[in-house]
Amino acid sequence: MIAKANSLQLFHLSRITHKYQFRSIETWALNALTTCYTRPIPAATFDEADGPSLLQITELAALCEQCEFLDAAIMRWKRLLGEGKDVALALGISERLNLRGLLGLSYHSMLLKGRDKWEADPLLTRSQRNRLLSGHYALDRLWERLLNKPPMLTHSTRCTGGSTVRCNQAWGALWKSTLDGEAGLAPAICGCAGQVDVGGKCN
DSSP states (O other), X not given: OOOGGGHHHHHHHHHXXXXXXXXXXXXXXHHHHHHHXXXXXXXXXXXXXXXXXXXXXXHHHHHTTOHHHXXXXXXXXXXXXXXXXXXXXXXXXXXXXXXXXXXXXXXXXXXXXOHHHHHHOTTOOHHHHHHHHHHXXXXXXXXXXXXXXXXXXXXXXXXXXXXXXXXXXXXXXXXXXXXXXXXXXXXXXXXXXXXXXXXXXXX
């Protein structure tokens, strides 16, 4: 098993061998580093103060196209997003490395934090704040449209004639009960303004 103290050395070795194209040593170092972090009983974690940061690990895995290692790093980012931690960092790294799945989750997580958090976070760029505002506006308009017109119900091929009518009626009743809040699924309503807050937080 790789000792914990070696994770930082393996990280630096992987970077320098990739830079100078020492392919065999690079492959060995990356495999050792991947083993170090991803086996059932890992020798190192992404949170160790004396090892490479999660940001550094993600950049290295993407740079060297080490898919298993990158997947492990992305899973750690997702857990952090689920806890509401390091959202702006996750957003920045996913944009820079074009990690599409993580990017969507990062924007969603930041959207839920509300506008006050976006404006106060020093790690967010102006373009990222604009995207958050644009996304919130688009979701708000979508919800207003859905209030008056529920999504189309796709019927089974076995659903014909009177059955189709009954299905539409049942769907309409379910949709109305959802909007009335009976099912606990309707978005929050913001204060005296009465505006829909699709993120569940009033800005």
